[in-house]
Amino acid sequence: MSIFDEVHDRLNTRSMKWDMRHLVFESEDVLPMWVADMDFKAPKEVNEALIKRAEHGIYGYTAVDNEVKDSIVNWVKTRHNWGINREWLSFSKGVVTTLHMAIRAFTEVNDKVLIQTPVYTPFYKVIEAHDRKIVKNPLFKEDNYYKIDFKDFEEKLKSGVKAFILCSPHNPVGRVWKKEELEEMARLCLKHDVVILSDEIHADLVFNGEKHIPIASLSDEIAANTITCMAPSKTFNLAGLEASYAITTDKEKREKLIDEFNKQGHGNGLNTMANTALEAAYKYGAPWLNELNSVLEGHKNYVTEQLENRTDLKVTRSEGTYLLWIDCSALNLNAEELKQFMIHQAKVGLNTGIDYGEEAAQFMRMNIACPRATIEEGVNRIIEAVNNR
Incomplete structure (x- = not known):
């Protein structure tokens, strides 16, 4: 069995x-x-690592060291063919938390934020909670398959949108966006100076023959306009341990995001068990x-x-x-x-x-x-x- x-x-x-x-x-x-x-x-390796850490019995302040960061770098390269640097990483307890901070860091009150509906419920909340305005680019269904209305997408961006929250792979409709779809979304966001906040928490959960492509991996220019949110939580059933990270290649954006975390009292790290589980999952899972x-x-x-x-x-x-x-x-x-x-x-x-x-x-x-x-x-x-x- x-x-x-x-x-x-x-x-x-x-x-x-x-x-x-x-x-x-x-x-x-x-x-x-x-x-x-x-x-x-x-995975048993994750549980074994957690048990070993618990046996130590001391749970003081814990650092995210280079060994943990390298496990992420290696995972993203091996799994998603994207070469990233340790310096691009920042940490939080969850992707939704990062989205809250990113909305505060990269938009102002009353700014418009684009989402592609129907979409993960917290997207609405992270926009409204900070007095930003929701703009919808509804997906449409053709032959029982959801697609992007790119004409509407650009029209909405032109209306003054400042940020776009991308769900990739998409929750709830299950789309794994194709390269050409990602390229077109990224091109239009660059054209209209719209920052991309990409929720890629389901990146590792794709079916045979499909390939998740991080939107920021398409080019250096696109990467500089994107905050990519990833986590082992959905992949390895670790949600209760609260471990996630953001990949931000642009130094100014990265510092701005981390500064927002610090201003809101969240810090930039992982708890003791999250540290342990993330490393074990990415090394052995x-x-x-x-x-x-x-x-x-x-x-x-x-x-x-x-x-x-x-x-x-x-x-x-x-x-x-x-x-x-x-x-x-x-x-x-x-x-x-x-x-x-x-x-x-x-x-x-x-x-x-x-x-x-x-x-x-x-x-x-x-x-x-x-x-x-x-x-x-x-x-x-x-x-x-x-x-x-």
Whole structure:
């Protein structure tokens, strides 16, 4: 049996996904397939490194040294073919935290910030929390596949946009952007003097035949206009340890970002266990990740196949992440009705599409980073509930 088939009991571990069901869904009966963490153990090398560090028993202030930085440099080069320098790195507890600081550092109150909807919910919050204005470049779906409206993209940039938050790979629609798409977005941002804040937290989670390309790796000029946010958290199921980093090639931008962290009291480092886990994951986790991606693609194919002959539920074609974007519009339910149907009839805890944008009111997001037995149970519950409507 694969390590990814093993079912782990996560109850009573203070798991947001499992132990907070009564708060999120007002029910303990739902099978949780929502918040983006995995029901898999981290690589054994990571757990062994954490145990060894804990055995030392002293948890004083911890530095991010060159060995940790080199593990990142080597990972990004090996995995994404991008040669970066240690000096370009800065650190934070999470990508969302970095986005908050970047919005403050590179835009002013009332400035416009562009996002491509439907998109990861915190993007809205990091803009509005600092009194900036959201500008939307809606993605459009063609043949069950999301694409960028570049004409609208440029028109929006021309309206006075100062920053663009890119989601790459895209959450929730699962697109892994092609080189030509990235080049065109980058070209237009340079043309209109718009800084790119690139959330690439799902960079390592791509399916066979697909390739994640960091937008900043396209050219030195594009890199100088980009703050790239990455982390091992989604890749290796380390979200609770709070480890992420930004890659900023431009010295002035990097110093400005770090200064904003310091002004807001966040500092520029990682906690003791985050340091340890990040290094171990990037040094030893590649074989585990390769198997994981194969498992996730199998899960995606299973769910797609189970629903492909139905007219009422459709899985959007995706190329990466462990999140499926399911079109439920044929059920003819509004956003609240769809949410309640999934909770009370299907008894499956999914993310509601409307949280990612008004245009997604009849979609649901499913997390497939769990054992196959959980996937099968969740899909069967949904199918049975729809059949019994």
